[in-house]
Amino acid sequence: MSVLTLAVLDGQMGVPSDLPMPVQLTIAAAAGLAAWHARRSWWPLAVLGAVAYAGLVVWPPLMLASYYAGRTLPRPRGIAAYLAACVAVCGIGAIVGEARDGLQELLTASLGNALFMMLGVIGLPVALGLWTGELLRAAKERAERLEREQVMRAEQARTQERARIAREMHDVVAHRVSLVVLHAGALEVRASDEETVRAAALIGGIGREALANLRDVLGVLRSPEGHARQEAALRPPPTLGDLDRLLDQSRALGITVTRHDEGEPRPVEPTVERTAYRVVQEALTNVHKHAGDAGTRVRIHYGTDALEVEVRNDAPAPSGAADTPPRAPRGGVPGAGWGLVGLRERVELLGGTLRTSAQDGGGFLVSARIPA
Template sequence: MVTAAVWASATGAVGVRSPLPGVVALLLAAASGWAAGLVRTRRWPLFLAAAVSWLVLAAAAPGVVASYQAGLRLRGRRLTGYLVGVALVLTSGVLVGLAVGGARRVTTATVGNVLLLTACVVGLPLVVGLWVRARRDTLAALRDRAERLEREQEARADQVRAEERTRIAREMHDVVAHRVSLMVVHAGALEVTAADPEIVEAAALIRETGRLALIDLREVLGVLRQAGPAAVPERTLDALDELIGESRAAGLRVCRRDEGVATTLPATVGRTAYRVVREALTNVRKHAADAETTVSLRYLPGGLEVVVHNGPSGPGPTLPGAGHGLLGLRERVELLGGRLEAAPVGDGFLVRALIPVAGAA
């Protein structure tokens, strides 16, 4: 575009026709376009081309681009130096116009035209460049401020979360740990003083279960008190037999059944499957402690199916529950792209989870 504008000015299509040979005008036009293309990395070729084009051909296009780029990119002393250079070039242009005479003198050497050209070629593009730069600086400042405020908000949110986690950990320690500790102490005393072997065995089981509960609770409280993100140590399917053994020791009638060819599963799949079985057996202990229960693992080509089914139970006391455990399990399974079903089946209850391997880490 700059090349075309300089050529148009040199040929008289726009501006004053130059008496110089066409090859000179063509070279100056090409040089001006090349200098305009380099303005992002080098500015001085454009400024030089603008000065030469004005003095030789009275072409204003490079000067317009140079003034805009000066307002956009120059600051302080460099901008002042540019304006001084512009004044020298315009003064030299007046002298050239007086020497050449004719249309060149009328265009570049009369007071009215000099003032008009100064305003159009220098003043207006310079002001536009300054406005664009000020707008960019304002937007950058607003962006930096928004990012800073976002970081401060995240820091405050992290602080609030840390304080809330510490408060929860403290309350859990004060309430839950205290009561479980009392349960362990009383169970230990009953184990020592009881004469009935069955009572001694039951008291020992309660004491050991309470001790393990205190260990798990201590791990959870340790995670809650940590400032950064952390994960509670979780078991996988390798500990499933131990979980079933604990349930049997607590009085449940549980059997395990595996189908398909066992394969190495991603850690997230193993942890999720273990949690499904653990939550299902917990619900069995709460609501059907005397029911026969089957834990089935079915290894599929694309994943793992976990089924926990308990039969009917006789009348007896049940423990309270809010259903949040199954809700959390469903969310965990769905995060892996699977699905969880939990519903009564006949006189019993069925929990089925299909956990795909694809996408699990």
């Protein structure tokens, strides 16, 4: 734009300008700067173009401004207002040309030349801008429509996958857990000794709690925005306040579990409490699966900026050792091996860290630090 403007100033139609070179360079530099800024705002270019055309018949800035006007202004009112302003600029240019005579009068005050200049400098660039703007708007609308369709297809695929998972969980997992609850209830009714009755009642209670949690999960899978979420809100997820009940369930199965709290207990975010509860739950599940009757220590530490949870179990007692309670059968509780992986992901989502390691002597440590 600067080069074209300077060329027009230096010799339009073969007639050199009478402006000093520093003035020409200043006008050309201003036109180049305004053209560079036109992508953000083309009004400075339009103002410079109007002044340069009316006063000096320097048409490149006004031509570029007309293109941007056609591409960006609303129609029809915006375009009509811009064309009316351009006609006024051309009228002022004709008056100035009449006063100055020479080439400027020939270009601006002569009716044929004035119409030719208006068509070439204003009309055609506006039309080109209108056509380009229409193409850009159509391409943008097409891209937005394709994006919406892609999002809808992805959402439909997620909905179908959730429904499939919900069906599998209902048909397999819920059915099996229901059978466990039913058999535990039958054993509780028919058993003669008190210890078996208590064990059956405990198994039945845990099974019914598992069914309730499974029903909430199935409801979220099938209808995340519907009635299932309202029901889940009536049964809030477990927090640290429910930790003692979880430990009592493990104690009832023959595991010695101790709890030790450190620091000043204080309220923390519900998501942090739920994650801490899941850490203890998964660690105790692994003790049941792999360590049987091993003594387990649970430590909850309330730090200034984090909640630390540590579950450490001893090595399991040898089978048949004297004065040891019966152990939970090893290898009888299948697992997918993804418990600690999912737990680590849950902790890291909150910006925390999870550490698991085997201890000297055969024990195992699960330790989590969660920002709170």
